[in-house]
Amino acid sequence: MLRNLTMAPKHFKFIILGSGQAAPPLANALTAAHGKGSTLIVEKAFIGGTCVNYGCTPTKTMxxxxxxxxxxxxxxxYGITTAVTEQGSVRGLVDMHKVRQRKRDIVTSFRGGNEGRLEKNGVVVKYGVGRFIGPRSVSVKDRDTQEEEEYTADTVFINTGCRPAEPGLPGVETVDAERVLDSTSIMELGEVPKKLIVVGAGYVGLEFGHLFKRLGAEVTAVGRGKQVLEREDEDIAEEMRKILVEDGIGLELGMDTVRLEAVDEGDMKIRLVYKPTSGGEEKSVLGSHILWSAGRVPNTDMLDADKAGVRIDGKGFVQCNEYLQTAADGVYVLGDVKGGPAFTHISYDDFRILKNNILSPSSPKLSTTDRMVPYTVYTDPQLGHIGLHEHEARKAYPNRNIKVAKMPMMWVARALETDETRGMMKAVVDSDTEEILGYTCLGIEGGEMMSMVQIAMMGKVGYSKLRDATFAHPTLAESLNNLWGSLE
Structure with missing residues (x-):
C-alpha cells in the first residue's frame, strides 16, 4: 500500500540505507552533532549487518x-586422556544444538547492544526495504505492514552490503534445498553433516570446511584456482594446503563445477560433478550437504539507484571516489556494497573517513587512498596478513632491493611449548631502507602477530628495530627477533 501522496515526505538531515558495521557509529556521531531525530536508519532485517548477524560474530563463535x-x-x-573415536574424531562429543545456541546467544547480545545505543542516542530506526525515488529521496516499505512511506534528506548514505551468491549450477533444483547451504544457512544446522562438499577454496570456504571437519564431518573442498587462497603467495598457499590435507580435508583444485545431481546412497544425497579447468574428463564427489562459498553479490538490485543519479558498475557495486562520494550530489557509500576489500574493519574505516569529512569540514580531508588492509583467515592455525605479498611487491617495485625473510613456526619456542608448530612466517622488505612492505603469519595467533607488525609499519619502524627489540620470553612476539636471520 502506497502512502497518501498528498502528504509531504518526512525530512531528515541524514538517511542511512542499511545498518552494516559502519552505520550505527555513523548514525550515533551524526545524531550527537545535529540532535536527536536528525538521522534515520533504514534496515531490512537486523541492526549490525553481515558482521554481527551472519559473518564475523557468529562464525568466529562457532x-x-x-x-x-x-x-x-x-x-x-598433551598427556591428557580423552575419549575419541578410532578415526580421531569427536563426533560423539559434539552437541550441535548447543554450538548453535551459543552462537545465537552471542549474536543476540551484540545485536541488542547496537539497537540499545541507537535508541538511547535518539537515532530513528525504520525496519523495511528502502529504494530511491529521486535525488536524496527514498521510499521505504515497512517490514511488518508492507505500507510505503517517503522520506527525504540533505545527505543519504548507502550501506546495504552484500549477500552470498546463489549456486548457478544445472541440477540444483533437483536437490533437497535444505542440503544446499550458504555461509548463513550452514550456521543454522542442528547436526553435523556426514559429508560436506565445499565449493570454493577461498577464505570463507576454508574457514567453514575446517570448522566442520573439527566438529566431525568428512569434508571435500572443490576450488577453481590452482592453489587454495589464490591471493596469497604460492609458498604460503602450499603450507596451508599441507595443513588442510594433514587435517583430513580433501582438496580438488583447478576444477570447474559442472552440475549437481540428486542421489540416494544412504546419507549421501548429492553428487557434485566437476572437471579440470584445463580440460579433461569429468569427476564427481558425493555428499550429504553442499556449501556454496563461491562469492558474494552486492545488495543494489533493489535500490533503484539510477533514480538518484547513483552509478552502479557491471558487477552491481556502487561506484564512488576516494572520498566515498557517489556520482549523485549528497549521496555517499560505505562498506562492502562499494566493492572490495570486503572486511568489517574496512567498513568501519569508511565510517571514520565520513565522520571526519562531514562533521569536521575544516580539518584535513581523509580518503581511502593508501590505507592499510589487514586481514585474518580463521582457519586453525590462523593466517594473518598486512601490506604487500611478495609477488605484489616485486611487481610494484621492480627497481627496489626487495628481500624476503621466512621462518617455520617450528622455530618458535612458544609454538613448540604449546604444540602448535604448523605454518610459517614471511616478511617482505626493502633491504636498502629497511622498510617492511608486507608480512604474513600462518600460525598460532597469526592475526595477533600480524597486528604487531602492522603497528611497526604504521610507525615506519624498520625491520632491524624488531630484530633487536627486547620482547618478553617466552612469547610469540619474540619470534620477530629471529625472523630476519633468513633475509635473502
Missing part, C-alpha cells in the same frame, strides 16, 4: 567451539 573439539581430540598429545 570456530571457537571447533577449536575446543580439536583440542579435546588432541588431549593425548
Amino acid at each position: 570456530i571457537s567451539s571447533g577449536r575446543v573439539a580439536y583440542l579435546s581430540a588432541r588431549g593425548n598429545d
Whole structure:
C-alpha cells in the first residue's frame, strides 16, 4: 500500500540505507552533532549487518567451539586422556544444538547492544526495504505492514552490503534445498553433516570446511584456482594446503563445477560433478550437504539507484571516489556494497573517513587512498596478513632491493611449548631502507602477530628495530627477533 501522496515526505538531515558495521557509529556521531531525530536508519532485517548477524560474530563463535573439539581430540598429545573415536574424531562429543545456541546467544547480545545505543542516542530506526525515488529521496516499505512511506534528506548514505551468491549450477533444483547451504544457512544446522562438499577454496570456504571437519564431518573442498587462497603467495598457499590435507580435508583444485545431481546412497544425497579447468574428463564427489562459498553479490538490485543519479558498475557495486562520494550530489557509500576489500574493519574505516569529512569540514580531508588492509583467515592455525605479498611487491617495485625473510613456526619456542608448530612466517622488505612492505603469519595467533607488525609499519619502524627489540620470553612476539636471520 502506497502512502497518501498528498502528504509531504518526512525530512531528515541524514538517511542511512542499511545498518552494516559502519552505520550505527555513523548514525550515533551524526545524531550527537545535529540532535536527536536528525538521522534515520533504514534496515531490512537486523541492526549490525553481515558482521554481527551472519559473518564475523557468529562464525568466529562457532570456530571457537571447533577449536575446543580439536583440542579435546588432541588431549593425548598433551598427556591428557580423552575419549575419541578410532578415526580421531569427536563426533560423539559434539552437541550441535548447543554450538548453535551459543552462537545465537552471542549474536543476540551484540545485536541488542547496537539497537540499545541507537535508541538511547535518539537515532530513528525504520525496519523495511528502502529504494530511491529521486535525488536524496527514498521510499521505504515497512517490514511488518508492507505500507510505503517517503522520506527525504540533505545527505543519504548507502550501506546495504552484500549477500552470498546463489549456486548457478544445472541440477540444483533437483536437490533437497535444505542440503544446499550458504555461509548463513550452514550456521543454522542442528547436526553435523556426514559429508560436506565445499565449493570454493577461498577464505570463507576454508574457514567453514575446517570448522566442520573439527566438529566431525568428512569434508571435500572443490576450488577453481590452482592453489587454495589464490591471493596469497604460492609458498604460503602450499603450507596451508599441507595443513588442510594433514587435517583430513580433501582438496580438488583447478576444477570447474559442472552440475549437481540428486542421489540416494544412504546419507549421501548429492553428487557434485566437476572437471579440470584445463580440460579433461569429468569427476564427481558425493555428499550429504553442499556449501556454496563461491562469492558474494552486492545488495543494489533493489535500490533503484539510477533514480538518484547513483552509478552502479557491471558487477552491481556502487561506484564512488576516494572520498566515498557517489556520482549523485549528497549521496555517499560505505562498506562492502562499494566493492572490495570486503572486511568489517574496512567498513568501519569508511565510517571514520565520513565522520571526519562531514562533521569536521575544516580539518584535513581523509580518503581511502593508501590505507592499510589487514586481514585474518580463521582457519586453525590462523593466517594473518598486512601490506604487500611478495609477488605484489616485486611487481610494484621492480627497481627496489626487495628481500624476503621466512621462518617455520617450528622455530618458535612458544609454538613448540604449546604444540602448535604448523605454518610459517614471511616478511617482505626493502633491504636498502629497511622498510617492511608486507608480512604474513600462518600460525598460532597469526592475526595477533600480524597486528604487531602492522603497528611497526604504521610507525615506519624498520625491520632491524624488531630484530633487536627486547620482547618478553617466552612469547610469540619474540619470534620477530629471529625472523630476519633468513633475509635473502
